[in-house]
Amino acid sequence: MLDFDELWSPIRLTLELAAISTVALLFVGTPIAWWLARSKARWKEAVATVVALPLVLPPTVMGFYLLIALGPNGPGGWLAGLFGGRSLAFTFESLVIGSVFYSMPFVVQPIRNAFEAFGDRPLEVAATLRASPWDAFWSVAVPLARPGFLTGAVLGFAHTVGEFGVVLMIGGNIPGETKVLSVAIYDYVETLQWTQAHILAGGMLVFSFAVILSMMLIEKRIGRPGL
Amino acid sequence: MRGDEATISAAFAGTLGAFSLDVAFDAPMRGVTALFGPSGCGKTTILRCMAGLQRLSGRLTVGGDTWQDDAARKFRKPHERSVGYVFQEASLFPHLSVRRNLLYGARRSERTDKAGALEFADIVGLLGIGHLLDRAPVALSGGERQRVAVGRALLSQPRLLLMDEPLAALDRIAKDEILPYFEALHEKLSIPIVYVSHDLAEVERLADMLVLLDGGRVLAAGPLSDLEADPALPLLRMSEAAVTLEGRITAIDEAYALTSLSVPGGTLILPGRRGGAGSYRRLRIRASDVSFARTRPLDSTILNCLPARILSVSRQNGDDAQVNVVAGLGEDGAGARIVGRITRKSQEALALVPGVTIFAQIKSVALIASGA
Numbered sequence: 001m002l003d004f005d006e007l008w009s010p011i012r013l014t015l016e017l018a019a020i021s022t023v024a025l026l027f028v029g030t031p032i033a034w035w036l037a038r039s040k041a042r043w044k045e046a047v048a049t050v051v052a053l054p055l056v057l058p059p060t061v062m063g064f065y066l067l068i069a070l071g072p073n074g075p076g077g078w079l080a081g082l083f084g085g086r087s088l089a090f091t092f093e094s095l096v097i098g099s100v101f102y103s104m105p106f107v108v109q110p111i112r113n114a115f116e117a118f119g120d121r122p123l124e125v126a127a128t129l130r131a132s133p134w135d136a137f138w139s140v141a142v143p144l145a146r147p148g149f150l151t152g153a154v155l156g157f158a159h160t161v162g163e164f165g166v167v168l169m170i171g172g173n174i175p176g177e178t179k180v181l182s183v184a185i186y187d188y189v190e191t192l193q194w195t196q197a198h199i200l201a202g203g204m205l206v207f208s209f210a211v212i213l214s215m216m217l218i219e220k221r222i223g224r225p226g227l
Numbered sequence: 228m229r230g231d232e233a234t235i236s237a238a239f240a241g242t243l244g245a246f247s248l249d250v251a252f253d254a255p256m257r258g259v260t261a262l263f264g265p266s267g268c269g270k271t272t273i274l275r276c277m278a279g280l281q282r283l284s285g286r287l288t289v290g291g292d293t294w295q296d297d298a299a300r301k302f303r304k305p306h307e308r309s310v311g312y313v314f315q316e317a318s319l320f321p322h323l324s325v326r327r328n329l330l331y332g333a334r335r336s337e338r339t340d341k342a343g344a345l346e347f348a349d350i351v352g353l354l355g356i357g358h359l360l361d362r363a364p365v366a367l368s369g370g371e372r373q374r375v376a377v378g379r380a381l382l383s384q385p386r387l388l389l390m391d392e393p394l395a396a397l398d399r400i401a402k403d404e405i406l407p408y409f410e411a412l413h414e415k416l417s418i419p420i421v422y423v424s425h426d427l428a429e430v431e432r433l434a435d436m437l438v439l440l441d442g443g444r445v446l447a448a449g450p451l452s453d454l455e456a457d458p459a460l461p462l463l464r465m466s467e468a469a470v471t472l473e474g475r476i477t478a479i480d481e482a483y484a485l486t487s488l489s490v491p492g493g494t495l496i497l498p499g500r501r502g503g504a505g506s507y508r509r510l511r512i513r514a515s516d517v518s519f520a521r522t523r524p525l526d527s528t529i530l531n532c533l534p535a536r537i538l539s540v541s542r543q544n545g546d547d548a549q550v551n552v553v554a555g556l557g558e559d560g561a562g563a564r565i566v567g568r569i570t571r572k573s574q575e576a577l578a579l580v581p582g583v584t585i586f587a588q589i590k591s592v593a594l595i596a597s598g599a
Contacts, residue, residue: 127305128278135335
């Protein structure tokens with residue numbers, strides 16, 4: 001018989017991971033996108049390339065380096081040591097960290113494009129109207145880049161949901177801790193539990209379709225007025 | 228050139244790629260000062276430096292406030308300067324309604340509750356944008372957008388308003404629609420305006436003071452009418468050379484429908500009833516509409532025939548047929564200056580040289596603005 005708790009656990013875990021990662025991605029990605037859009041530094045494209053690396057790097061390579069970084073001898077292990085742990089690998093936190101790295105280009109690129117699209121002028125106008133750079137960022141840049149933020153958030157969320165290789169490398173397969181949807185499906189298939197695999201895979205299919213469709217509809221609606 | 232309460236004192240120098248700029252000028256803390264010159268002469272760069280949007284070495288004081296002084300290592304950031312800036316394109320915030328655009332700077336400026344503060348309702352009325360307040364900027368015409376941009380800049384309570392070719396992006400119809408509003412600002416507000424333009428017609432309508440620029444240098448700075456009649460400057464040599472005068476309406480001849488205006492050194496007559504006695508009008512007299520006679524012509528159809536004294540006669544560049552004659556109105560030549568473009572042949576035949584008293588016949592006088 002189907003065990004709904006067993007099925008629900010990876011779904012819940014995945015949603016939690018994606019939600020937390022998306023928030024973290026926006027926090028980390030926005031300043032990077034801003035800097036990439038506005039800086040005149042020559043080496044900024046080098047930084048942009050590093051951010052974009054996960055697009056072409058095999059997930060196992062990313063996962064391998066993350067495993068080393070998060071392990072007992074890496075900075076992650078040192079950090080864990082501060083809280084009495086030994087390593088950050090094979091924890092939920094490690095999945096969040098991995099997701100942030102892995103999904104970063106999907107968040108940074110649309111936000112950077114949105115920041116670049118409106119150019120310097122609106123910020124110059126804001127400055128001549130007494131808005132400090134911080135004020136202008138929130139009152140002008142963020143509202144004008146709203147479609148970019150939306151696209152970035154949705155892509156970051158969806159990409160985190162679909163992550164497999166990195167999770168396997170740094171998270172393993174611990175139920176309730178690191179056993180997310182994609183790993184669970186893999187597991188069910190490995191153990192020939194086709195019904196469960198069908199339910200989860202079909203759900204993912206519907207979810208992905210809904211995400212992309214709603215993103216396109218929302219972009220169509222909010223992307224237009226005034227821009 | 229220390230800045231005092233009544234003066235804007237600017238000096239900027241620097242290079243931008245292959246272009247080098249080195250300018251210094253003073254402008255009064257009232258009226259409209261036009262930065263005028265051909266495209267690429269550095270007008271916009273100067274304006275951006277004044278707003279702090281761009282940084283060249285130099286110094287800027289506005290009515291006693293120092294905004295930049297390299298010697299004292301002082302540079303106020305744009306948002307720390309009490310400046311309003313109107314860009315060539317209106318650049319309204321597309322995500323805000325017209326009302327919230329107008330209030331953007333108002334909310335962020337220190338509320339000066341002194342008498343001089345510009346009120347929302349007054350500015351909206353002056354610019355005729357009351358019916359647009361709840362619209363989105365995309366729903367406005369080009370002229371309407373530019374009026375909102377001017378209102379937005381003014382409502383941030385600036386001490387100085389900078390306008391960078393605010394009409395250049397508009398078509399002829401929109402320009403004609405917006406100019407009367409600018410003239411109304413000029414008339415009703417005491418705030419000084421530095422206005423960048425390469426369109427002489429705009430400058431003639433709006434400017435009191437002129438800073439003439441070419442190739443990143445100041446050719447001359449001074450009252451508009453002085454520079455227009457200066458034989459050393461290119462304005463006089465332009466094909467559309469003209470002078471602008473301020474005239475005060477002294478009388479209306481109802482029977483013939485003529486308006487008399489008093490200008491320094493004489494009285495001019497314009498066809499039509501041009502307003503109430505005592506009000507000021509800005510007039511433009513083209514050099515090609517002025518001719519001279521040694522004696523007062525008695526049987527001419529030209530109404531405006533004024534005694535004047537020749538101040539200078541200068542040759543046209545690359546033109547050995549015509550000369551420019553600058554004359555001061557009045558027998559002593561102390562009145563307003565007018566310029567006439569005549570043939571060298573006539574000039575030699577009548578022996579028109581500086582110091583000679585003549586009669587200036589003015590074929591037409593154009594009324595270009597309501598005047599200050």
